[in-house]
Amino acid sequence: MRILILGGDGFCGWPSALHLSAHGHQVTIADSLVRRRIDDELGVQSLTPISPLSERVRAWADVTGHRIDVAEFDLARDYEALTELLTTFRPEAIVHFAEQRAAPYSMKSPDLKRYTIDNNLNATHNLLAALVHTGIDAHVVHLGTMGVYGYESVPVDLPEGYLTVTYPDRNGRSHTREILYPTAPGSVYHLTKSLDQLVFQFYARNDGVRITDLHQGIVWGTQTDETNLDPRLINRFDYDGDFGTVLNRFLVQAAVGHPLTVHGTGGQTRAFINIRDTVRCIRLAAETGDAVDGRVRVMNQVTETHRVADLAHLVAQTVGADISEVPNPRAEADENQLSARNDTLIGLGLEPTRLATGLLKESVEIAQKYTDRVDVSRIPCTSYWNRNRRSVATERVE
């Protein structure tokens, strides 16, 4: 298939592009390279030394003989470049990773809240408007997040996108209908993914655009079979307080002998997935677009759930480290339950890679290998979700 990867230079986008290319698909990457500019702006860098995108695709051609084309433009701003690419490449599937993806970054300042809303909504909407306008019937695979649902302790398995509810009319008669599972986003970033859902629903209903929305858990790990083939193909590994996800941050803290910083009690339960499973899920979703009709297909892209404190203990045991509780900058419950159904991806053939396997060891080794690249001062999260959180954190630190 001809597959366009929007945001194909990023942490999930790059290994997905390679995985799809390795499986015989004709891949084009579109990316504005903004993620690299944000590193510069924040004064941080990927733990792993990533190559420029042009060198990455050259290396991939060297090693495998597969060609990946690159188009550099900003999806949220450059609609003309998008329609031009659509009409020349004529993709059959489009994987859409091209959104600002960090919750703490989205809460850092009014300007970054505004950037996140403006960038993510216009990126998603430009893509859908362009598909309708050009008449290209490509299946859109979008990376969403489990985080749109918030983390209240509702004692249900989170279903895949929809919920069937019952309610009475004014005469007391009962009615049943299927609704989008109600969202309760916990940051401006999560809000944008919740907004995306309504945009997808509209374009699926009004114009018949085929859309799969993947509600992904927190990704851990770095390398995949494909990025392991050559050092120039190495994937990004973020450990900073804005873009680093919890497990990868713990691994770096352990590698440099820093206590593992747990927000609050660490009683937050979250859903996880290894990057190797992410790329497989993306492929399974992209290859099954014919099954999608005017109703958005939603899959929970998760393989397991863990309490954050349990993860900290697992890393502390494996590598040897202390654990330190710090004030939680987020406006969220200290403790919650969570379980989520993932029947659709399992049904498509996903065999989950679990945390207890040797892969945690691989991540530890990567973290240890590149400790000289770590700036310890950038590990803590310095965004606060609101005024109250900021003052609590400041008091406790002083």
Added chain:
Amino acid sequence: MRILILGGDGFCGWPSALHLSAHGHQVTIADSLVRRRIDDELGVQSLTPISPLSERVRAWADVTGHRIDVAEFDLARDYEALTELLTTFRPEAIVHFAEQRAAPYSMKSPDLKRYTIDNNLNATHNLLAALVHTGIDAHVVHLGTMGVYGYESVPVDLPEGYLTVTYPDRNGRSHTREILYPTAPGSVYHLTKSLDQLVFQFYARNDGVRITDLHQGIVWGTQTDETNLDPRLINRFDYDGDFGTVLNRFLVQAAVGHPLTVHGTGGQTRAFINIRDTVRCIRLAAETGDAVDGRVRVMNQVTETHRVADLAHLVAQTVGADISEVPNPRAEADENQLSARNDTLIGLGLEPTRLATGLLKESVEIAQKYTDRVDVSRIPCTSYWNRNRRSVATERVE
């Protein structure tokens, strides 16, 4: 109270600004004047000869002695002008009309779909981010629309914003929770109002911003007690296929001897409100912001519901005109039921102005008075909701 009216030069914004000023409030209008530029772009004009905004506020001061200040800037683009105005004027309430408000216009082209998303979302989000950032505790009153719910024939009174639903968990135990009433927007314009709801919910929960969202029906009528005081205060009256609402379009068609164009069978039932009630509702909402907490207050701002075909017959009888069925450009059911609760505004003291009163006559007279300003060719709607609608309409016309 100090009240800021965002979009205070528009069809609802201008008479609301005058009504609030007449009731002793200190009013500032902010507007980019984009609505006047859209008239130029479309090559149409208000049926009524509206004065420039600077002349409007001068006339208001002449006639009543009340001063209304004006700030000209684009809410979606000029965040600095917004924060500057907030910190100098320090409003206690902010009425937010500053969004592109026409469904047909929002479906006219890919560029106008993109403009509507970009403008409306950034306008709303800029306001909320600025309130959090500046620490101004103003109550936000937003003009939403009943149209976010779509027009399926659900046999319930539409409640005010929320719905209590029941659903089973995996063990078959039943759970109850209150959710935002599920939306089913029928155009990109309606989609933006549906997106706004999620943005409001987030800022109310995370930052405690006080917000009232008014889900308004279709407005009819032109003049209010205040705009009637002087010809220079006259309100806008749109009759074109993009911005004209259904009843006002019928009145103009009747006035110029054109058949009343009913989309499809006219079996669509819609909710209505007179412009005189709109301005009262805005005042009632703005004056009761102390009652609003972290949960968005939603009111249905409607007074009655009618089938479109019945409205056409009423106008045809009153003025004398034929009725002509034309293909419906919208992707919607030909027939639907609709009833909506409006308990909150009635509870605050609203006394509805109904269609059967003499006000229809006032509108007829305005339409007849300005028939020399009508361009009949601009009355039909020329936007099509999707590819299928466009081809059906083209076939039937040929």
